[in-house]
Amino acid sequence: AQPSGRRIAIIGSGYGGAVAARRLAEAGYSADLIEMGMDWERAAPVNGSVFTKMTAPSARSMWFQDHTEVPFSTILGIPTSMPIKKGAGALGIERFAHMKVYVGHGLGGGSLVNGAMAVTPRRSFFEQVLPQVDAEEMYATYFPRANSALHVAPPTQQMLDSKWYGFTKVAREQAARAGFTTTQVPSVYDWSYMAQEAAGEVPKSGLDQEILYGNNHGKQDLTKTYLKAALATGRITPIVMTEVTDLARRSDGSYRLSLRTINFDGDVVSTRTAVYDRVVLAAGSVGTARLLQRAQALGTLSGLSPAVGQQWGPNGNLMVARYLGLTPTGFSQSCMPAMGVNAWDDGPGSVFAEIAPLPLGIETFTSNYLAVTNNPNFGTFGWDSSSASLTLDWDSAKAAPGVAAAKAVMDKINRANGTCYRHDLFEGGKAFADYFSYHPLGGAVLGEATDLSGELKGAPGVFVMDGSLIPAKIGVNPFVTITALAERNIDRLLAAKRFA
Numbered sequence: 001a002q003p004s005g006r007r008i009a010i011i012g013s014g015y016g017g018a019v020a021a022r023r024l025a026e027a028g029y030s031a032d033l034i035e036m037g038m039d040w041e042r043a044a045p046v047n048g049s050v051f052t053k054m055t056a057p058s059a060r061s062m063w064f065q066d067h068t069e070v071p072f073s074t075i076l077g078i079p080t081s082m083p084i085k086k087g088a089g090a091l092g093i094e095r096f097a098h099m100k101v102y103v104g105h106g107l108g109g110g111s112l113v114n115g116a117m118a119v120t121p122r123r124s125f126f127e128q129v130l131p132q133v134d135a136e137e138m139y140a141t142y143f144p145r146a147n148s149a150l151h152v153a154p155p156t157q158q159m160l161d162s163k164w165y166g167f168t169k170v171a172r173e174q175a176a177r178a179g180f181t182t183t184q185v186p187s188v189y190d191w192s193y194m195a196q197e198a199a200g201e202v203p204k205s206g207l208d209q210e211i212l213y214g215n216n217h218g219k220q221d222l223t224k225t226y227l228k229a230a231l232a233t234g235r236i237t238p239i240v241m242t243e244v245t246d247l248a249r250r251s252d253g254s255y256r257l258s259l260r261t262i263n264f265d266g267d268v269v270s271t272r273t274a275v276y277d278r279v280v281l282a283a284g285s286v287g288t289a290r291l292l293q294r295a296q297a298l299g300t301l302s303g304l305s306p307a308v309g310q311q312w313g314p315n316g317n318l319m320v321a322r323y324l325g326l327t328p329t330g331f332s333q334s335c336m337p338a339m340g341v342n343a344w345d346d347g348p349g350s351v352f353a354e355i356a357p358l359p360l361g362i363e364t365f366t367s368n369y370l371a372v373t374n375n376p377n378f379g380t381f382g383w384d385s386s387s388a389s390l391t392l393d394w395d396s397a398k399a400a401p402g403v404a405a406a407k408a409v410m411d412k413i414n415r416a417n418g419t420c421y422r423h424d425l426f427e428g429g430k431a432f433a434d435y436f437s438y439h440p441l442g443g444a445v446l447g448e449a450t451d452l453s454g455e456l457k458g459a460p461g462v463f464v465m466d467g468s469l470i471p472a473k474i475g476v477n478p479f480v481t482i483t484a485l486a487e488r489n490i491d492r493l494l495a496a497k498r499f500a
């Protein structure tokens with residue numbers, strides 16, 4: 001039985017939601033885990049697979065889109081987009097005027113679609129970004145806990161030396177020629193599974209285009225780690241295909257959630273309301289912002305801090321690709337990045353550029369990078385009442401300092417190797433795709449919109465647990481930090497008996 005008798009809802013099942021579900025359940029609490037996307041573990045395979053690869057998309061690939069849409073929109077002027085049927089697919093896009101935020105939908109959230117890169121930030125930078133958090137405790141306790149629970153491991157030399165990482169080797173050599181170091185990037189991909197894929201002993205997965213639309217085998221996403229442990233307790237009830245559309249505070253201090261359940265084709269199956277005493281907000285930076293902005297606009301939550309909606313950022317994300325002339329990068333590319341160009345010193349020009357595959361199944365003579373930069377600018381969420389939609393003021397001018405930093409690094413690499421930028425991959429012929437992010441962060445910053453454990457100021461019993469807590473950037477791919485911070489916060493909240 002519930003130790004407290006309190007009704008607990010967790011909204012969203014990505015990193016923050018999965019940590020909360022597991023740790024609450026282990027402490028004896030029961031909770032509903034409400035997720036707008038599919039329970040992919042229970043989805044019947046089609047042609048032997050649950051998730052689709054990049055080159056053979058279907059309705060399962062993207063969230064209610066009639067065509068695929070990836071950041072590299074064309075190659076040699078030919079669109080990469082493919083027609084698909086609309087359905088509750090795994091990869092979603094949150095669209096704003098000048099920013100497309102890519103997100104994962106389904107039990108497991110972003111872990112279903114992400115690149116598995118599991119990087120602990122430099123401590124000095126973490127201290128700069130989150131000075132309100134005890135870094136000693138994070139690096140002694142919570143980062144190790146997160147890394148271990150997520151099954152993070154460095155890439156094996158055997159794989160790095162294989163043809164599957166030829167694209168990484170070339171990028172590494174060319175970075176070295178310009179005086180830059182590259183560092184290995186730990187991952188939650190199972191490297192021994194990948195070795196078996198390479199040997200032809202098991203179905204190919206990360207080695208066969210399974211990345212942005214989900215991964216069938218080697219990636220240890222949250223359904224294989226935190227969520228598995230949470231569900232094994234029997235105390236967590238997943239409520240899938242169900243979006244929380246409204247969050248309202250009731251006069252007795254409890255919260256009323258409006259829920260809309262759809263089927264795979266998007267038909268509304270039911271709408272209802274449910275009352276909870278405690279609500280964990282883990283819908284991701286954009287999902288959490290939508291609920292909070294809407295609730296404020298409709299007056300169903302009032303008295304929140306003016307910091308709600310502030311300090312959003314794309315983690316300085318930019319995609320950039322270099323054309324290498326006659327140097328091939330291989331059409332056999334692992335979809336799981338394993339190294340990054342490390343030009344990070346915490347200063348404004350800092351760049352960490354993960355060496356990304358270009359999983360198009362053809363030889364492209366291209367080095368592709370997803371760069372993380374130390375962009376000082378913030379976006380702010382708002383609410384447009386006329387269209388009843390979330391707004392975000394982000395544009396190319398705000399992205400510009402990140403572009404300048406990445407350009408300085410890539411210019412040097414191009415000069416040292418006689419190579420050039422590709423202008424045929426990204427929207428508008430841009431060399432630097434500054435119009436999208438895989439790493440949305442901020443909007444309900446820890447210690448500002450919330451108290452120092454994530455409890456929303458002005459809404460007692462509502463706890464923010466996701467990427468919203470981190471102001472705008474963290475210097476590396478963010479899910480390890482989101483996980484570690486959630487571990488810290490849930491520990492503090494349990495110790496303070498906030499669910500009791």
Ligand code: FDA
Nearest residue numbers: 012014015016036109110115117244284287467477478479
């Ligand atoms: P997350 O977004 O994971 O989960 C939120 C969940 O809430 C989703 O499942 C969503 O469906 C659900 N939801 C939203 N609104 C809801 C509502 N109103 N009602 C019910 N459910 C709702 N990071 C990294 O560290 N290494 C990497 O390699 C990559 N690579 C990468 C690639 C791609 C393509 C993407 C899109 C992202 C990455 N990331 C990444 C980023 C990483 O996946 C991301 O930072 C985390 O998933 C964010 O975790 P959160 O807990 O904040 O939310």
